[in-house]
Amino acid sequence: MAPGSPRPVALVTGASSGIGAGFARALAARGHDLALVARREAPLREVAGTLERAHGIRAHCLPADLARPGAPEEIAAGLAARGLAACLLVNNAGFGVPGMLCDVPWERHRATIEVMAAAPVRLCHLLAPAMMAARSGRIVNVSSLSALLPPHAGGTLYYPVKSFLLQFSLAFHAEMRPHGVHVTAVCPGFTATGFRAAAGGTVESVAVPRWLWSEPADVAAAALRAVAANRPVCIPGLFNKMVAVAFKLAPAALGRRMVRG
């Protein structure tokens, strides 16, 4: 690194818990300095402090509410003010939205679009140019296995938003390839995090057997392997891969019946 040039960091959104904290742990163990984003400052600082002590890295906290337009610009400005440059971006922040569209207050839907669609795209738009100039960089967009399932009632906005992030990521992967920047969309299935509690505990409130659940550490490890290899999509876990194939091969009507069941 040239003297005076910005220090490279891995920027992880939604790093105060769950899959985002799993990414932070995995990246710190690989020696990356971190910039961590979420709304709740106390858990964010706890993750940062623990990883600094365990791995001797620097972990910067940039508390922000990504539902607020302008937050991505403030995050980029926060990096620049600290003399940091993101060499790796994980767009992970998100939440579930159970319920029929008109039963949920508009503010929740607006936040869904801001946090899981607008903010990831804006962060790519802000941070990718420096990666292109350096001819290196990694971007991971955390979509969902649900992005690969047929549309259905009750997942009226969450599923399309995750599909949008997947499609955006695939296109951006193609756009970044000639510039040496790797882009991967990750489609986790059921993962043992605070996701369902944050959504009110009722997202897909089916009794899912324990063996079907992934751990955040496994999701993060699979995603980091995939982005290192510049694979456009990563579906962590054998069962989730089989689900994705089944829905791809099933006729549309059968697919819709399967997802309702």
Ligand SMILES: NC(=O)c1ccc[n+]([C@@H]2O[C@H](COP(=O)([O-])OP(=O)(O)OC[C@H]3O[C@@H](n4cnc5c(N)ncnc54)[C@H](OP(=O)(O)O)[C@@H]3O)[C@@H](O)[C@H]2O)c1
């Ligand atoms: N768990 C699953 O089964 C599963 C499956 C597929 C995909 N996913 C996706 O994985 C990602 C991570 O979810 P998770 O399962 O790890 O859930 P989680 O444990 O609830 O973590 C969600 C993270 O997003 C952050 N976040 C939420 N709203 C935010 C906002 N407005 N501004 C900034 N940060 C915000 C939360 O931090 P604060 O509350 O501190 O802001 C938290 O750090 C999400 O995009 C989710 O859609 C999860």
